[in-house]
Amino acid sequence: MDADNAHRDIRIAVIGAGFGGLCAAMKLDERGYRNLTVYDRAPDVGGTWQANTYPGAACDAPSHLYSYSFDQDVDWSYRFAHGPEIQRYLGRCADRAGLRHRIRTDTEVTRADWDGGEWALTLGDGSVERADVLIPALGHLCVPVYPPLPGRADFAGDVFHTARWNHDVDLRGKSVAVIGTGSSAIQTIPAIADTVGKLTVFQRTAPYVMYKLDAPYTERTHRFYRRFGFARKFARGAIWGYFEFFNYAFWRFPGAMALLRRVHGRQLRKRVSDPALRAALTPDYAIGCKRILLSSDYYATLNRPDVDLVTEPITAITPKGVATATGTHEVDVIVFATGFETSEFLSSIEIGGRDGKTLREQWSERAAAYLGLAVPNFPNMFLIWGPNTNLGAGSIVSMIETQAEHIVRAVERIAESPGTTVEVTTEAYDAFLGEIRAREPKTIWAGCDNWYRDEHGNDIHNWPGSMRDYRNRTRRALTPHYRVTAPTATESHSASGSDVG
Ligand code: N01
Numbered sequence: 001m002d003a004d005n006a007h008r009d010i011r012i013a014v015i016g017a018g019f020g021g022l023c024a025a026m027k028l029d030e031r032g033y034r035n036l037t038v039y040d041r042a043p044d045v046g047g048t049w050q051a052n053t054y055p056g057a058a059c060d061a062p063s064h065l066y067s068y069s070f071d072q073d074v075d076w077s078y079r080f081a082h083g084p085e086i087q088r089y090l091g092r093c094a095d096r097a098g099l100r101h102r103i104r105t106d107t108e109v110t111r112a113d114w115d116g117g118e119w120a121l122t123l124g125d126g127s128v129e130r131a132d133v134l135i136p137a138l139g140h141l142c143v144p145v146y147p148p149l150p151g152r153a154d155f156a157g158d159v160f161h162t163a164r165w166n167h168d169v170d171l172r173g174k175s176v177a178v179i180g181t182g183s184s185a186i187q188t189i190p191a192i193a194d195t196v197g198k199l200t201v202f203q204r205t206a207p208y209v210m211y212k213l214d215a216p217y218t219e220r221t222h223r224f225y226r227r228f229g230f231a232r233k234f235a236r237g238a239i240w241g242y243f244e245f246f247n248y249a250f251w252r253f254p255g256a257m258a259l260l261r262r263v264h265g266r267q268l269r270k271r272v273s274d275p276a277l278r279a280a281l282t283p284d285y286a287i288g289c290k291r292i293l294l295s296s297d298y299y300a301t302l303n304r305p306d307v308d309l310v311t312e313p314i315t316a317i318t319p320k321g322v323a324t325a326t327g328t329h330e331v332d333v334i335v336f337a338t339g340f341e342t343s344e345f346l347s348s349i350e351i352g353g354r355d356g357k358t359l360r361e362q363w364s365e366r367a368a369a370y371l372g373l374a375v376p377n378f379p380n381m382f383l384i385w386g387p388n389t390n391l392g393a394g395s396i397v398s399m400i401e402t403q404a405e406h407i408v409r410a411v412e413r414i415a416e417s418p419g420t421t422v423e424v425t426t427e428a429y430d431a432f433l434g435e436i437r438a439r440e441p442k443t444i445w446a447g448c449d450n451w452y453r454d455e456h457g458n459d460i461h462n463w464p465g466s467m468r469d470y471r472n473r474t475r476r477a478l479t480p481h482y483r484v485t486a487p488t489a490t491e492s493h494s495a496s497g498s499d500v501g
Contacts, residue, residue: 010415012036013121013131015109015349018047020384020400021137022090023068026097027404028411037131038099041108041124045094046087047139054162054184054337056191057083060212060294061243064236065395068093072232075222080214080294112136113352114379117419117487133411136346137384140461143341143348147179151317159317159334162188173197174332177322179314181207183293185337189307190297199307200329202314202322205290205449206283208264212294240467243394247466250288250392250444257444261287271299280311288392289448342461343454345387353377366458368433370481371474373403374424379485380414382407388436389470390452390461392445398467406474413478419487428481439464 012033014021017040025038042050049057059066063076066086071093077085094100108124112134119134144163146152152159160166162184176196178185181203193199225232249256264287272278281302302309312324321330341347344360345367351359354377362375369375372389373382384407389399410422443464445452452461463470478484 008032008415009035010132010411010418011118011130012133012135012411013109013112013119013129014038014135014137015112016040016047016137016139016384017042017045017094017103017105018049018137018139019090019397020139020403021047021135022094022097022099023397023400024135024137024384024404024407025099025102026068026070026093027401027408029097029099031408031412033411033415034102036102037129038103039107039109039121039123040103040105043105044087044091045103045105046090048141049083049087049090051142052083052163052165052184053167054165054188054191056187056189057184058187058214059083059086060183061395062239064232065239065243066397068397069236069401071096072229072236075226076217078214078216080212109349111350111352113356114354114381117421119380132380133414134351134381135384135407136349136351136381138346138348139385140342140345140390141340144336145339145341146336147314147338149314149317151319151323154319155317155321155334156319157332157334160336162335162337163340169333171196171333175330176200176333176335177202177329177331178335178337179322180337180339181205182337182339183291184339186293186295186298188335188337190295190301193301193304193307197306198331199301199304200310200322200331201302201307202310203280204311204313205285206281207290207293208261208283208287209293209295209298210260210264211267212296214296240394240398243391244466244468246288246393247391250464257287260292268299272303274303277302277309280309285448286444288444289446290450291392339451342451345460351378351381353381354379366454366456367460368429368436370424370429370432371403371406371470372463373406373474374410374429374482376424376426376429379421379423382410387460389463391467392462394467399463399470402467402471402474409478410482413482413484417486421485422478422482423485424482425480436464 012028014025017038021038025036028036044050058080062079063081074089109121110124111122113120119131121129144161158169171192172195174196175198177200178189179202186209189201268278268281272281301307314322314324316323318328321328357377367387369383369386372386384400384403413422414420440446440459445459445462452459454460
């Protein structure tokens, strides 16, 4: 099909204006698809970087990699950019692409239904809008979760979640409890330690925190990168290769992780001299099973006399503070750094497919999608950062770009003639899921409790392979994995069928 003659006026609805949704929108816009709307319930673009404004928020992948490969023209202030800078970067990308007028912020999509050959999107105000293609790009980490501890509503002080930081609360001189020691906590804790009067950290499981080799970029480095663009590309490639090594190690050679564990042990001994504190901070599971965290000041902060680490399980929240079996730690403010709702994908939106079956019903046993992108019975719907496409190491932006390119190819088929549908076959879906299931027990993530698993114990989040493997697979021909149905004739393409891929 001549791309220039394609029916480019098809209506495309993207849900989410974070890295994923914006990437899909930019790639489609570049191909000439202008009848496109990006919906986001937040007041601005940025997704997770719009929502997570807690002190110390920063990326834990170097910015050269944690950015679009096609928009590298940026002078990052630090090797690992801070949240507000990433948020500005995404806004700038949207502006440069001329996308702003197609992004509808403060607009929540509450449900989407496949209705007579098109998608009907119900918005928060009850109105309904229609689209030919639906691209949910909501991410895995958008609904903050509070552990089911009794008494939270009775707490007399201020209480909030890291993902909904209350900037109106003045922490100066206050006694503050932080519950949780995951990625968000280990960034927040050092960032607020100087401000608060006393800090109590509640740890359930000790994380592996590796030293973060962060530093500001100098003006000289910026000039160098601006002048020699290939050097920036080289740096990006080198970082990509570094993380790719870990992606192989995670599922092929977990033994290689033993070396990293030794490095961590050495770093911990160097930074924490008190043997009791060091013992409390020593993880008791295989490194990599939970996300490996990066910080250059977390352990140093826990050494401070005004910072306490509590490892006793929390039994309740009381009006005065946080209770454990031995008493109540009285505090003025409680910060929940307890992560996100991850056992259910797309939990904030109801999606109804062919014959009225909802995605929730389809996924009652486990969330899954062919290459994390497509689900049978949900024609013309493609997910960004869907099930089993998260990475244990590296930059999710690489995966997102790969997915957006795959979606563009599918949209090219849909655009060939009005009413065309592209739907993954049940065979392709089942075969892919079978492969994921077979690989799952061999991965490093199978060995401990982590947020990657659903309530049945399935790892529904991580891609058990390398970024390269994933990219190659998404570049394969769409057929025979997808069924392409034109309105007048049904073509079930065989491997020899025509395909833009
Ligand atoms: O959440 P988490 P997060 N009592 O689920 C603890 C991404 N991210 O927001 O380990 C005491 O990792 C829980 O303990 P345990 C990144 O992908 C990226 O920190 O379950 N503690 C854990 O310590 C990351 O993986 C960046 O035993 C309780 C913590 O709460 C993902 O987001 C920055 C508890 C939750 O940690 C989630 O990170 C931030 C209880 N009852 C986040 N219940 C970047 O840098 C739970 N916990 C890009």
